[in-house]
Amino acid sequence: MTRLGPGLILALVAGFAFLYLPILALIAYSFNASRLVTVWGGFSTHWYGTLLANEPLLSAAWLSLRLAFVSATLATALGTLAALALARQGRFRGRLLFTGMALAPLVMPEVITGLSLLLLFVAADVERGFWTVTIAHATFGLGFACIVVQARLVGFDRSLEEAARDLGATPLVTFWTVTLPLIAPAVAAAWLLAFTLSLDDLVIASFTTGPGATTLPMRLYSAVRLGVSPEINAACTILIGFVATVVIAASLLLKRRQALGA
Amino acid sequence: MRKASPGSVRRAFQPWNDPAAQPLVEFRAVTKRFGGVTAVADVSLSLYPREFFALLGPSGCGKTTLMRMLAGFETPDEGQILLDGVDITAVPPHLRPVNMMFQSYALFPHLSVADNIGYGLKREGLPRAEIDRRVAEMLALVKLDGLGKRRPDQLSGGQRQRVALARALAKRPKLLLLDEPMAALDRKLREATQFELMDIQSELGTTFMVVTHDQDEAMTMADRMAVMDHGRLVQIAPPDVIYEAPVSRHVAEFVGDINILKGRVESVNGDLVSVTTPLAGRVELDEEAPALSPGAPVLVGLRPEKIALSHDEPAQAANKVRGEIWDIGYLGDMTMVQVMIGGDDGQLLKVSLTNRSRRIERPFAWEDTVWLSWDVEAGLVLKP
Structure with missing residues (x-):
């Protein structure tokens, strides 16, 4: 380990400050007793109390959680299957195209993903709402899930599956009893990642939603347009805490599988 | 019982x-x-x-x-x-x-x-x-x-x-x-x-x-x-x-060690085959029902453990040839000796000796001139 000089330490502090100071300020002001966001009026948990009484915000949060749950589950199931196909089928025809198509949502600007999905739903004359947002989130969550699971499959010892087949397991039983338990940490991590991505998304949800399906980020965004209130700070603090917990859980899951080194 | x-x-x-x-x-x-x-x-x-x-x-x-x-x-x-x-x-x-x-x-x-x-x-x-x-x-x-x-x-x-x-x-x-x-x-x-x-x-x-x-x-x-x-x-x-x-030859070389001598069939007398080799002279060996005709080119295979080594010329040996020791590899249970026959541009033959005594001074040393000898049952004929 090299010791950091004062210059490097300064750069490090500045870098972290750049990344996290706004978030820390937001968290700090959520405990502000004053009604004015920028003036510190003493410590209070008042805004967390009013938050619990804010019916539209709570229903938006509940909708977001349900939506994230369904879309993450869809994305993980499809992403895992895509990862298996990409890792296992060798050099089949159109593999590169398929890889590109599965992973395109990762690099596609969200505005374009959102707009194209909107056009699709309009053209297909689908009533927009909960399910259209769910499908939209599943499509871009799929790419992330696919990458996470594929990374796990790269080091997978195929002879384990052959051993299962050899001992009398059908391909499906082999998948449930050997493949899935061994890639489970990556699948769980993929699910958590897709879940937080869905929970955070504003752009794609705005494009693909309809009346009666307002997600939490959309609700927060429209509230901010009328002026930032400490109540919003409180809601964001809870959201940050939730997302941070999920992301840490995901990375711990991935670490654990490395430690297992199977 | x-x-x-x-x-x-x-x-x-x-x-x-x-x-x-x-x-x-x-x-x-x-x-x-x-x-x-x-x-x-x-x-x-x-x-x-x-x-x-x-x-x-x-x-x-x-x-x-x-x-x-x-x-x-x-x-x-x-x-x-x-x-x-x-x-x-x-x-x-x-x-x-x-x-x-x-x-x-x-x-x-x-x-x-x-x-x-x-x-x-x-x-x-x-x-x-x-x-x-x-x-x-x-x-x-x-x-x-x-x-x-x-x-x-x-x-x-x-x-x-x-x-x-x-x-x-x-x-x-x-x-x-x-x-x-x-x-x-x-x-x-x-x-x-x-x-x-x-x-x-x-x-x-x-x-x-x-x-x-x-x-x-x-x-x-x-x-x-x-x-x-x-x-x-x-x-x-x-x-x-x-x-x-x-x-x-491939199987002979893949399984175990073997020395291969090139030669030509000189005569076939029942099971006894005589082969003329440029380096080891006349080699006699026992081969069951050999399908060989005189003059045909053949290879003689000799496993290292089937060759005996001595300083003095063996009195009674079906096959013998003089050589010089080029290398000695001590392996504990046995010693692998490489002997050059047919002069400096000849061929190295591997001979393995079982170390029956604990004597540290070995009877053979580098550059010794020695005799190699083997029975008619030792060699085998391989098609080239």
């Missing part, structure tokens, strides 16, 4: 010479290609019940492919594979009464030792109690009693190998395939395990087919072995026949 030793049973066991014997496994003109490469070329082979068969060859010779076709992981491009007279060429792996022990052992890391061994039994749908009983039986067979609750990563390499063996035997297969079973073990453990494997095999009466690149392993364990090269079976015979009567 003296019990018959396993060795005598082994010697009497020669179903491949019995025309009435029913083979357990039959490869019929099996060919397998990968892209443009022919991995297995027109292989026909029969394995008999209770046989311990070894498939020996360098890496990439197609031996693993041949075994994987038997397990069902590869499908032949041509030919058929029969098990107990039934064509299993198109039967998927999970429906074959064949089990395999993988080179990597392929133990399921998320299951305990007992669940690993019981995996195949559970797939058969056996009741829990029966599975537990069979697993305990298998653990006892491989001497791992009491370790059923451990995870594979809590075991040593040798223990893991035993679990893999127990798991493959738990379903009582008709045929057990072993892919390089000793490759990951150190030498001492390997020797002990070889004999244990032979004991287990004769106790269960299962047919074993071992794939290996290690000739010692193949020769120690196998009733019969096949030498494979470039996808073809070059010779199929018991180990002693492969060693003492190899069919080709």
